[in-house]
Amino acid sequence: MQQIARAVSMAFNTLPRAHRIMLGSLTVVTLAVSVWRPYVYHPSDENPVVKSIELEKSQLRTLLPEASEPIDQDTPAPEDDVPKDEIDEDVPNETGTHDYVVSSGDTLSSILNQYGIDMSDINQLVKTDKDLRNLQVGQQISWTLTDEGQLQRLSWESSRRETRTYDRSGDGFKSSSEMQKGEWKNSVLAGTVNGSFVTSAKQAGLSSGEISAVIKALQWQMDFRKLQKGDKFAVLMSREEMNGKTEQSQLAGVRLQTNGKDYYAIRAEDGKFYDRSGSGLARGFMRFPTIKPYRVSSNFNPRRLNPVTGRIAPHKGVDFAVPVGTPVLAIGDGEVIVSKRSGAAGNYVAIRHGRQYMTRYMHLKTLLVKPGQKVKRGDRIALTGNTGRSTGPHLHYEVWINNQAVNPLTAKLPRMEGLTGKDRSSYLAKVREVMPQLRFK
Numbered sequence: 048m049q050q051i052a053r054a055v056s057m058a059f060n061t062l063p064r065a066h067r068i069m070l071g072s073l074t075v076v077t078l079a080v081s082v083w084r085p086y087v088y089h090p091s092d093e094n095p096v097v098k099s100i101e102l103e104k105s106q107l108r109t110l111l112p113e114a115s116e117p118i119d120q121d122t123p124a125p126e127d128d129v130p131k132d133e134i135d136e137d138v139p140n141e142t143g144t145h146d147y148v149v150s151s152g153d154t155l156s157s158i159l160n161q162y163g164i165d166m167s168d169i170n171q172l173v174k175t176d177k178d179l180r181n182l183q184v185g186q187q188i189s190w191t192l193t194d195e196g197q198l199q200r201l202s203w204e205s206s207r208r209e210t211r212t213y214d215r216s217g218d219g220f221k222s223s224s225e226m227q228k229g230e231w232k233n234s235v236l237a238g239t240v241n242g243s244f245v246t247s248a249k250q251a252g253l254s255s256g257e258i259s260a261v262i263k264a265l266q267w268q269m270d271f272r273k274l275q276k277g278d279k280f281a282v283l284m285s286r287e288e289m290n291g292k293t294e295q296s297q298l299a300g301v302r303l304q305t306n307g308k309d310y311y312a313i314r315a316e317d318g319k320f321y322d323r324s325g326s327g328l329a330r331g332f333m334r335f336p337t338i339k340p341y342r343v344s345s346n347f348n349p350r351r352l353n354p355v356t357g358r359i360a361p362h363k364g365v366d367f368a369v370p371v372g373t374p375v376l377a378i379g380d381g382e383v384i385v386s387k388r389s390g391a392a393g394n395y396v397a398i399r400h401g402r403q404y405m406t407r408y409m410h411l412k413t414l415l416v417k418p419g420q421k422v423k424r425g426d427r428i429a430l431t432g433n434t435g436r437s438t439g440p441h442l443h444y445e446v447w448i449n450n451q452a453v454n455p456l457t458a459k460l461p462r463m464e465g466l467t468g469k470d471r472s473s474y475l476a477k478v479r480e481v482m483p484q485l486r487f488k
C-alpha cells in the first residue's frame with residue numbers, strides 16, 4: 048500500500064505544474080462528492096406514516112420533472128364526457144376528421160400545430176409536396192387522425208378541380224391527386240320546418256353533409272333545435288355533378304325565417320359566411336377564461352406520458368396556476384351542458400358554443416351555473432379549486448372543435464370580423480346575385 052502511494056506521489060511530482068494542479072483539484076472534487084452523497088436529505092424517510100391518498104400524491108409529484116407543479120387527471124365520468132344532443136345524433140359524427148378553411152396569415156404548420164400534430168409530420172408533408180407552402184385563402188384542407196392523435200391522411204383542395212391527398216406511409220407520406228371532371232351547377236332547395244330541422248331539410252333534398260354546412264353557417268344566429276313548425280328555409284348549393292350524381296357540394300348561401308325574422312349567411316371568397324351587409328356572423332371569443340392571464344403550469348399535450356404507468360395519457364387542455372376562488376369566465380356565448388361533480392375532473396363545467404365549439408373547465412371549487420343555462424361571453428360560471436384528481440390548486444381548461452380537443456393557447460377561435468374595402472364590395476355584389484335566388488316555397 049505504502050509502495051503504491053510512494054509510486055503515485057513520485058509520478059505526481061514528475062508532472063508539469065499545471066497538470067499537478069488539475070489532477071489535485073479533480074481528486075478533491077471526487078472525494079467531496081463521494082463523502083457528501085450519503086448525507087443527501089431524504090424527506091420521505093422522515094415520516095413514513097402518511098395517509099394513503101397523500102402518499103400517492105407525493106409520489107406522483109416526485110416522479111414529475113417539474114416537481115412543484117400541480118398535476119391532474121381530467122377525465123370526467125364517462126356519461127359526462129362530451130354530451131351529445133339531437134343534432135349530433137342526426138348529422139354524421141365528425142370525430143377524427145377535420146375540415147379547415149384557410150384564412151389570411153395561415154400556414155400549414157400554424158393550422159396543424161393547434162391540433163397538436165407533430166412538427167416532424169408537418170415537415171414530411173412539405174417535403175412530399177412543396178406546394179403545401181403556398182396555401183391560398185379560402186382553400187379547404189381536411190385531415191384524419193388515428194386514435195393516438197397521429198396524422199393519418201390529409202387532403203387539400205388545391206383548386207376547384209384538383210384535390211391532393213397525402214397518406215401516411217412509414218415515416219413519410221405518399222401523395223396522390225384527383226382531378227374532378229364533373230360540372231358545377233347551382234341548385235336552390237327550399238322547404239318548411241315540420242318536425243326537426245334535419246328531417247325537414249332532408250325532405251327538401253339536402254344531404255347530411257349539406258345540412259351540417261347550413262347548421263354551421265348559421266350556428267351563431269340560432270339554435271336549430273328550437274325551430275318551430277312552419278319556419279321556412281331556402282338554400283343555394285353549388286354542386287359538382289357527374290353522370291347525374293353529386294360528387295361534392297358547397298354551400299353558397301342560406302336564408303332562414305323564424306318568428307317572422309329573416310336570417311342570412313352568404314359565402315364570401317375567403318370561404319367564410321357573412322350577413323347581408325358583410326359583417327361576420329360569429330361573436331368573438333376570449334383567449335383566457337379568467338379576468339387576466341395566469342401562468343401555464345402544464346401545457347396541452349395529446350401524447351403526454353403518464354409518469355406512473357408509462358402509458359399515453361393525453362393532456363387535453365392547459366393548466367393555469369390560479370389561486371383557489373378565482374372567478375372562471377365563459378370565453379364565449381353558449382349553453383351550459385354540464386355542471387356537476389364528475390370523477391377525476393372534480394367539479395366540472397362544459398359549455399357548448401354554437402355547433403362546433405365546446406369548452407370545459409375542471410377541478411373547480413364552486414359551480415355558479417346550471418345545465419341548460421344560457422351564458423354570455425365573460426359571465427362568471429365557477430370559482431377555481433382543487434377538486435377531483437388534482438395535486439394542487441389550478442384550473443384545467445379545454446377547447447374542443449368538431450369533437451376534438453385542441454390547444455387552447457393557439458386554437459383559431461371565432462373572432463368578430465367583417466369585410467372591408469375591395470373584399471366587401473365584391474361580397475356585396477355577390478349578395479345582390481344570391482339573395483333573389485333564396486326564395487321560399
Ligand SMILES: [Zn+2]
Nearest residue numbers: 119365366443
Ligand atoms: Zn390539466
